[in-house]
Structures are given as C-alpha cells and as structure tokens.
Amino acid sequence: MAHISLNQFLQQVEDAINNRDGGTLGELLSFKDPHIASPRLQLESPEAQCERWFEQPWDELLAAHLRCTWAVSNHDFIEAYGCQTVVTQAFTKLFQSQKDENWSLPIMFSVCLDLRLFANSADIQLSRKGRGKPGETLEKAADLLMGCFRVCASDNRAAPEDSKKWGMLNLVNQLFKIYFKINKLHLCKPLIRAIDSLPIREKFSLSQLITYRYYVGRKAMFDSDFKGAEEYLTFAFQRCHSSSRKNKRLILIYLLPVKMLLGHMPKVELLRKYELMQFADVAKAVSTGNLLKLNEALEQHEAFFIKCGVYLILEKLKIITYRNLFKKVYLIQKTHQLPVESFVTVLKMMEVEDVDSDEAQCILANLIFEGKIKGYISHQHQKLVVSKQNPFPLLSSIL
Amino acid sequence: MSRVDIRTASVQGECKLMCPENEIRLREREGLLHPFEILQATAENPRRPKADRSKMVKEYSRPAAGRTEPKPNQLRPSNVLIQTAHYLINSILTKTDVHWSHVYDFVFDRLRAVRQDMVIQQIGGLDAITLLEICVRFHLLAGYKLCKESISVFDPKINATHTQECLKRLLTLYSFEDRPCAHRTEFESLYLLYNLGNTEAMMHTLSLPHDIRCSRCVQHSFKFTQLYLEKNYVRLFRQTKVMSGLELCAAHRHLLHVQSQAIQTMCVAYSSKSLKYPLGKLTVLLGFNCDAEVCSGYEKWGLNIKGGMVCFQKDKLKPQDKDEVMQFKFIESKLKEQSLQDLITSQHQKIVDGKSIAEER
Numbered sequence: 001m002a003h004i005s006l007n008q009f010l011q012q013v014e015d016a017i018n019n020r021d022g023g024t025l026g027e028l029l030s031f032k033d034p035h036i037a038s039p040r041l042q043l044e045s046p047e048a049q050c051e052r053w054f055e056q057p058w059d060e061l062l063a064a065h066l067r068c069t070w071a072v073s074n075h076d077f078i079e080a081y082g083c084q085t086v087v088t089q090a091f092t093k094l095f096q097s098q099k100d101e102n103w104s105l106p107i108m109f110s111v112c113l114d115l116r117l118f119a120n121s122a123d124i125q126l127s128r129k130g131r132g133k134p135g136e137t138l139e140k141a142a143d144l145l146m147g148c149f150r151v152c153a154s155d156n157r158a159a160p161e162d163s164k165k166w167g168m169l170n171l172v173n174q175l176f177k178i179y180f181k182i183n184k185l186h187l188c189k190p191l192i193r194a195i196d197s198l199p200i201r202e203k204f205s206l207s208q209l210i211t212y213r214y215y216v217g218r219k220a221m222f223d224s225d226f227k228g229a230e231e232y233l234t235f236a237f238q239r240c241h242s243s244s245r246k247n248k249r250l251i252l253i254y255l256l257p258v259k260m261l262l263g264h265m266p267k268v269e270l271l272r273k274y275e276l277m278q279f280a281d282v283a284k285a286v287s288t289g290n291l292l293k294l295n296e297a298l299e300q301h302e303a304f305f306i307k308c309g310v311y312l313i314l315e316k317l318k319i320i321t322y323r324n325l326f327k328k329v330y331l332i333q334k335t336h337q338l339p340v341e342s343f344v345t346v347l348k349m350m351e352v353e354d355v356d357s358d359e360a361q362c363i364l365a366n367l368i369f370e371g372k373i374k375g376y377i378s379h380q381h382q383k384l385v386v387s388k389q390n391p392f393p394l395l396s397s398i399l
Numbered sequence: 400m401s402r403v404d405i406r407t408a409s410v411q412g413e414c415k416l417m418c419p420e421n422e423i424r425l426r427e428r429e430g431l432l433h434p435f436e437i438l439q440a441t442a443e444n445p446r447r448p449k450a451d452r453s454k455m456v457k458e459y460s461r462p463a464a465g466r467t468e469p470k471p472n473q474l475r476p477s478n479v480l481i482q483t484a485h486y487l488i489n490s491i492l493t494k495t496d497v498h499w500s501h502v503y504d505f506v507f508d509r510l511r512a513v514r515q516d517m518v519i520q521q522i523g524g525l526d527a528i529t530l531l532e533i534c535v536r537f538h539l540l541a542g543y544k545l546c547k548e549s550i551s552v553f554d555p556k557i558n559a560t561h562t563q564e565c566l567k568r569l570l571t572l573y574s575f576e577d578r579p580c581a582h583r584t585e586f587e588s589l590y591l592l593y594n595l596g597n598t599e600a601m602m603h604t605l606s607l608p609h610d611i612r613c614s615r616c617v618q619h620s621f622k623f624t625q626l627y628l629e630k631n632y633v634r635l636f637r638q639t640k641v642m643s644g645l646e647l648c649a650a651h652r653h654l655l656h657v658q659s660q661a662i663q664t665m666c667v668a669y670s671s672k673s674l675k676y677p678l679g680k681l682t683v684l685l686g687f688n689c690d691a692e693v694c695s696g697y698e699k700w701g702l703n704i705k706g707g708m709v710c711f712q713k714d715k716l717k718p719q720d721k722d723e724v725m726q727f728k729f730i731e732s733k734l735k736e737q738s739l740q741d742l743i744t745s746q747h748q749k750i751v752d753g754k755s756i757a758e759e760r
Contacts, residue, residue: 133571134571183599183602222598306605306606309602311605312598312601312602315625315628316628318629319629358633358680358684359631359633359634361633361668362630362631362632362633362634363631364668365664365665365667365668365669366629366630366631366664366668368667368668369663369664369667369668376668376669376670376671376674377668377669378669378671378674379669379674379675379676379677379680380674380675381674
C-alpha cells in the first residue's frame with residue numbers, strides 16, 4: 001500500500017463507491033492507513049486527475065485528500081488542516097444528498113477524526129509562530145463537525161438500520177474532546193440533550209458509551225453535580241475493560257475526587273493498583289479532618305493535580321475536612337453547646353494563621369448553611385448549639 | 400482549492416500626529432469636533448469652531464464591509480499611539496470642569512481608536528503591551544468610578560466587555576513575549592480578581608510559568624479567589640485591606656456578591672427568635688461603609704434590625720435578584736492615595752518632548 005500508484009488508489013476508491021462500501025472508503029480516506037505514505041499520492045495539485053475519474057463532489061473530496069497527504073509529508077499541518085476542511089465540506093454535501101442510507105458513516109468517522117487531529121496540530125504550529133489565538137483552529141473544526149452532526153440529527157425519516165443517527169455519538173465524543181481542550185464546556189450541553197433524547201441512546205457501542213459517560217461525568221463535576229458525576233464516571237470505570245489500564249486510570253483520576261466529596265474515601269489497594277498514590281495522602285487527611293496534612297498533600301503533589309485538572313476540585317475537599325475536624329470536637333466534648341473557642345483552638349492546632357472567633361464562626365456558618373451541621377450559632381454566648389439528633393449528617397445524604 | 404489564510408505583510412502607519420490630517424480637515428469642516436478638541440478662542444462661536452491641532456485625536460470608526468484599507472498616512476505608528484495614550488491620560492482624564500462620564504466617553508472612544516490602529520498594523524510586543532496596560536487600568540478604574548451612574552450615562556456591560564477583551568489580549572501578548580515584562584504579575588493578578596471564582600481564569604493562573612505564578616501579587620490574588628470560593632467572608636474582607644486600589648476596582652463587583660451571600664448564610668446559621676448579633680460588628684466584618692448602609696440595603700430583604708442589633712431569622716429573609724451597586728469607603732481611600740494619572744500609567748513613563756522615557760523603578 002505504501003507504494004500504491006495514483007490510478008490504483010483511485011480505482012480502489014471508485015470500486016468502493018460503486019459497492020457502497022463505507023468501511024473500505026473509511027480506510028482509504030483515513031490518515032491511519034498506509035496509503036498516505038505513498039509518494040505517488042502526495043500531490044500538490046491533483047485536481048485534474050481527480051476530475052477525470054469522478055464527478056462532484058467526489059473529485060473535490062479526493063483532490064483535497066491527496067493534497068492533504070502532500071501537506072502532511074511536508075509536516076505542514078496548517079495546510080493539511082485547510083485541505084481537510086475541504087474534504088469535510090465536500091463529504092457533508094455528499095452525505096446530505098444520500099437519502100435514507102448511512103453506509104457513508106465510516107467515512108464520516110475517519111474524515112472528522114483527522115480533521116480534529118490536524119486542527120490540534122495546526123494550533124500548535126500557529127502558536128509557535130506567534131499567530132492566531134490559542135484553540136482557534138479547533139474551534140473552527142468544531143463548527144464543521146457540527147455541520148455533520150446536524151445532517152445526522154435531522155435524519156428523521158429513514159428506517160432505524162439506515163438512519164444517520166447512528167453517527168451522532170461518535171461526533172459528540174469528538175466535539176467533547178474539542179470543547180474540553182478549548183475550555184468551552186458550556187457548548188457540551190446541547191449535545192448532551194440531543195443524545196439523551198435519542199431512543200437508540202443505549203444501543204451504541206460500549207466503547208462509545210464509555211467515552212460519552214466519561215465526558216458527561218467530567219462536565220457534571222465542573223457543574224458541581226457530584227451525584228451525577230459519580231453515576232456517570234462509575235459506569236465508565238466499571239464497564240471499561242480491565243485490559244485498558246490507561247483508560248481506567250484516567251477515569252479514576254476524576255472519580256476519586258468526586259467520591260471523596262461525597263464522603264467515600266478510596267481503599268489504598270485501589271490507589272496502589274492504578275498508581276495513584278498521590279490521592280492517598282489527600283484521602284487520609286480529609287477523613288481524619290487534618291487540615292494541615294491536606295494542605296501539605298495538595299502542595300506536595302500540586303504539579304500532578306494541576307496537570308490532571310483536578311487541583312481545583314480537590315480544594316473543595318477543604319470544606320469536608322473542616323466538617324470532619326469539627327465533628328471530632330463535638331465527639332470529644334460530648335455536649336450540644338460547644339464553645340466557639342474550642343473550634344478556634346483546633347484551627348490554631350492546624351496552623352491556620354491569625355484565626356479568631358469571627359473566622360471560626362464564618363466556617364461554622366457555611367457548614368450550617370450547606371446542611372453539613374445541624375444547629376445554630378449564638379454570637380452572644382459564643383457557642384455553637386447543635387441538634388441532639390444527628391448533628392453531623394452523612395455527607396452522601398446532603399450533596 | 401481553499402487555503403487557510405496566510406497573513407500578508409501589514410501596512411505600516413506614517414501619521415505623525417494624534418489625528419490624521421484628512422480627518423482634522425473633515426471634522427472641522429463638517430462641525431464634528433469634540434468639545435475637548437476645540438481651539439479655546441473659537442469656542443464662543445459655536446457655528447464654526449476651529450480645531451486645536453494639539454488636541455485633535457483620531458476617532459474610532461467602525462470597520463465596514465467594502466471600505467478600503469486605511470492608507471499609511473491615516474495610521475499612527477506605535478510611538479505616536481503611546482504619545483496619544485499619554486496625552487489622554489495626562490490631559491483629558493484629569494479634567495475637573497466636566498462630569499467625569501464625558502471624560503470617560505471621550506477617552507474610551509479614543510483609546511478604542513488607538514487599539515484599532517494597533518490591530519490593523521498588527522503591532523505586538525512591548526509597545527502593544529504598554530498600550531493595553533493603560534487601557535486595562537483605565538477601564539478598571541472607570542468601571543468602579545461610574546458604577547453608580549444610570550445606564551444612559553454609563554453602560555457597565557460594555558465597559559466590562561472591553562476590559563475583558565483588553566485583558567485577554569494583553570495576557571496572550573505576555574505569553575508570547577520573551578523579553579521581561581515589568582507589570583506582568585500585576586495584570587495576571589488583576590485578571591484573576593476581575594474574574595473572581597472563574598475556573599478558566601484559575602486554570603490559566605495555575606499553568607503560568609513558575610516565577611510568575613509564585614510572585615507575591617499573583618499568590619495573593621489566587622488566595623483571594625480561594626477565599627471567595629470557600630465563602631470565607633471574614634478573611635476575604637480582611638485581605639482587602641492589603642490590596643491595591645486597582646486590585647480593589649477589579650474585585651469590586653464581586654465584593655457586593657460576597658456581602659449578600661454572607662448575609663444569607665448568617666441568616667440561616669444565626670437564626671433565632673431571641674438571639675441577636677451586633678450590627679456594628681456586621682458592618683465592619685463585611686466591609687460596609689456604615690451601619691445605615693446595612694439597613695438601607697437589607698431591610699427590604701426582611702432583615703430585622705432594631706436598636707443596633709440584628710435578629711437573624713431564616714424564614715423571614717427574602718433575597719432580591721439584583722445586588723445593589725455600592726461604592727466602598729475602603730476602595731475610595733485606597734484610590735485617593737495616588738493621582739489618576741499615576742494610577743493608570745503606574746508612574747513608569749513620562750513624556751518629554753514627545754518621546755517616552757521609561758523610568759527606572
């Protein structure tokens with residue numbers, strides 16, 4: 001394949017089109033396929049030949065694809081992206097004109113994947129040259145992917161087995177990857193709505209469903225919907241095959257903070273198995289209400305947590321840690337009327353600088369407001385009065 | 400075959416004045432001079448005012464489709480742009496004979512034109528940074544100074560849009576600049592404060608180069624953001640005492656939210672039919688200007704205040720949608736410590752004979 005001639009290649013394409021063989025075409029147009037290494041296909045201006053073989057829009061599509069292989073061989077990803085947009089646009093036109101058939105879906109998957117990957121590389125090349133805004137090309141790629149998405153989503157008449165809707169989840173997952181990369185998470189919402197309203201939403205392939213739940217789970221984390229995040233990420237983790245170690249670990253990186261926020265600390269064996277011991281110190285500090293150790297753990301593994309994007313979520317564990325710390329005070333003093341001074345003392349032990357009664361009351365007030373402590377503060381008497389029944393409710397029952 | 404746009408060489412400006420010749424002539428002829436640009440002696444004759452060339456500044460004009468590219472003699476090169484910005488700050492911003500909102504309108508428009516010239520000529524690097532720093536400081540200050548004006552006089556949303564635009568562009572320039580930028584830490588800090596609690600801003604800060612991220616002002620502002628997210632209103636208001644005037648302007652619109660949120664929290668946490676909380680303490684803790692302000696702001700929410708004591712009752716509080724806009728005494732006093740000019744130019748550059756000289760800090 002790496003030495004395939006232009007005519008051989010175009011013949012294969014023509015045969016596949018005539019046989020409506022989406023699978024083969026998907027390979028022939030993919031940059032994972034060995035044909036892209038063939039120097040006889042890496043042509044700067046293949047328009048004339050393509051026009052001789054094919055009609056619109058296939059001629060445009062193939063010419064752009066071949067020009068793209070030329071650009072890639074020159075490591076010019078900005079040019080490659082430009083070519084791939086032509087491929088995508090030509091494909092979208094084609095796709096839309098195919099009524100009640102979806103054999104082209106594998107082509108769409110290849111074309112869109114390559115579009116996203118080139119956009120990513122183009123952005124890197126552009127920023128190295130000091131041009132353009134970060135993520136600019138990815139954002140444009142997202143617009144083109146949405147074009148394909150709309151064609152799929154509006155396919156209401158075809159029979160279920162011929163429906164283009166089967167392509168929706170693949171595109172949504174691609175779009176998620178872009179939106180997460182360029183930090184425009186709010187754009188995920190309409191896509192989630194579209195998928196959740198599909199009757200076929202549970203029937204997509206498992207790997208696609210796992211990827212989907214993973215991103216939806218991460219979005220839920222971002223929206224502070226921790227119960228939702230726990231549900232989605234647990235699905236992704238449990239259904240992900242044990243051989244995909246890397247993926248399981250990735251899911252776990254997000255699932256762990258969520259579970260900790262819900263009051264469930266991970267077992268050390270689990271952390272050891274997936275090489276995530278950084279979370280061990282954090283978990284121990286939180287469960288024992290040790291604010292000092294939590295700050296130390298966050299600082300020590302700061303680079304790792306920032307790189308994974310969980311640093312800010314882990315900071316939310318401070319509130320849980322306060323709650324656990326203050327619960328200890330309650331358990332030790334064995335009274336419902338706790339002097340604020342006790343809390344000040346314990347905060348001082350955790351090396352909180354310059355802490356006074358006002359700040360201790362502030363922290364208590366927030367815990368009461370969030371339902372983590374049942375009780376009230378009397379400023380006059382400088383006391384926290386807690387409920388006689390279950391003053392420190394289980395965290396999982398509140399969030 | 401469509402291609403990705405390749406940036407062509409951009410036009411270089413040659414206009415040596417703050418306003419291009421043709422515009423001076425046109426606006427004078429058509430009676431489109433701004434009061435700040437009129438020759439004093441001719442001000443008496445409203446029908447034919449004459450332009451004071453030393454005061455004419457190029458206006459902002461909306462780019463329109465089909466309009467031709469501006470010619471070099473209509474564009475001002477970076478040294479003239481810097482001169483223009485300094486003129487606006489030193490001579491216009493300091494005017495006391497007019498309502499400051501008129502000053503704002505003029506300076507906003509003319510700085511926007513400066514930015515436009517920058518974009519057309521693709522000016523980057525240290526010059527662009529200097530200009531944008533001035534713009535950001537101006538918009539932040541204006542946002543605070545005019546916050547209580549009615550919308551017909553000052554539109555906070557438009558000001559906010561431009562503040563954010565300038566800030567983001569400035570930060571991008573910093574990231575591409577190899578040479579040291581004296582004020583980078585200040586502006587990274589202002590960005591965080593302006594977007595208090597915003598995850599994207601925090602993630603941006605966390606991925607900054609180590610020396611910038613660990614600088615004193617960035618650390619302080621990051622800590623401030625954490626306090627905001629943790630709702631630690633006590634420590635947050637305490638920290639405002641050590642923040643600069645500009646930092647406070649940046650954080651201002653969020654402080655109002657902290658106050659109202661704190662009151663709602665306390666209403667639940669201190670809720671009791673009989674127990675009371677001293678009003679004076681509340682005032683101090685939450686940065687209010689005086690006891691009366693708490694009353695005027697929150698009695699309409701149902702907050703029960705009698706005899707200098709607050710009786711918090713959670714079922715009686717009815718929060719209203721809009722946070723009332725207030726100015727803070729502690730911000731006013733911080734701002735008064737420096738002149739407006741010094742605040743915006745950060746005392747770093749003085750204009751001498753039309754050339755800018757960077758002062759040693």
